[in-house]
Amino acid sequence: MTPVKRSRKAVITEAPAGEAKVPVQGAEGRVADHLNNRIFFRLFQVANTLQKQAVKELGVTTVQWAVLGALSDPRPTYGMSVGTLADFLVVSRQNLDGVLKRLERDGLVERVTDPEDRRARVVKLTPVGFVFWKELRERISLFYDQAVSGFKFDDRVALAHYLNALQGQLMKVRLEPRRRERKKSDRRP
Numbered sequence: 607m608t609p610v611k612r613s614r615k616a617v618i619t620e621a622p623a624g625e626a627k628v629p630v631q632g633a634e635g636r637v638a639d640h641l642n643n644r645i646f647f648r649l650f651q652v653a654n655t656l657q658k659q660a661v662k663e664l665g666v667t668t669v670q671w672a673v674l675g676a677l678s679d680p681r682p683t684y685g686m687s688v689g690t691l692a693d694f695l696v697v698s699r700q701n702l703d704g705v706l707k708r709l710e711r712d713g714l715v716e717r718v719t720d721p722e723d724r725r726a727r728v729v730k731l732t733p734v735g736f737v738f739w740k741e742l743r744e745r746i747s748l749f750y751d752q753a754v755s756g757f758k759f760d761d762r763v764a765l766a767h768y769l770n771a772l773q774g775q776l777m778k779v780r781l782e783p784r785r786r787e788r789k790k791s792d793r794r795p
Contacts (some may be wrong), residue, residue, distance in 0.1 A: 626691045645735045659753075664745055669697060671746070677715060677740045684721050685730030714738055 653668075660668050672695050677686065690708070692699045700792040706729060714735035720726040731739065754762055 659749075663749060664742060666742065667705070669695070671742070673702070673705055673709060674714065674731065674735065674739045677729065678743075685718060685728030687720070687726060687728050688717075691729060708734075716722065738741065739755070774780060 621680045633701050660666060660671060666674070673691065674683065676694055678692060686694070688699055688702060692702045695702065706715060706717070710717070713732055715729055716732050717729050720728045757765070
């Protein structure tokens with residue numbers, strides 16, 4: 607990056623194409639802020655790239671892929687509740703409901719009465735869904751192999767470790783609520 611403007615307080619830098627210019631303060635904290643911003647922006651880009659490539663190469667969204675994978679686990683043979691599935695995938699029930707409706711429409715999943723609690727309903731793969739998942743899983747393996755082909759095994763282990771650690775830290779984030787800003791109508795003339 608090349609400096610554009612210098613002052614005692616900050617250096618505005620030229621960002622790589624597609625990234626916003628970010629003021630970097632002279633103190634170490636500002637450099638750390640810039641690095642943190644780059645890390646989270648890169649995660650955002652990686653997630654979007656994964657989504658685009660999954661749809662293009664596999665024909666499913668990443669959430670559909672995750673739902674099918676979660677429901678293919680043989681342990682919950684009778685299915686999973688929507689709430690449990692949403693918690694497991696770390697998505698909202700509202701977003702999951704739309705995905706489930708599309709998968710139901712395609713005949714891959716169904717919502718059925720929970721055999722252990724007749725008042726509740728669970729989601730499970732249909733026989734067609736199991737066949738679809740088996741074929742998809744083979745393509746996913748090829749997708750994974752190509753996506754990480756430039757990484758050594760130890761690099762993949764380290765990446766998985768740091769992503770797990772970051773997710774754990776994200777779950778601990780607690781910010782103080784923003785102060786309520788006064789509306790224009792609340793202001794005195």
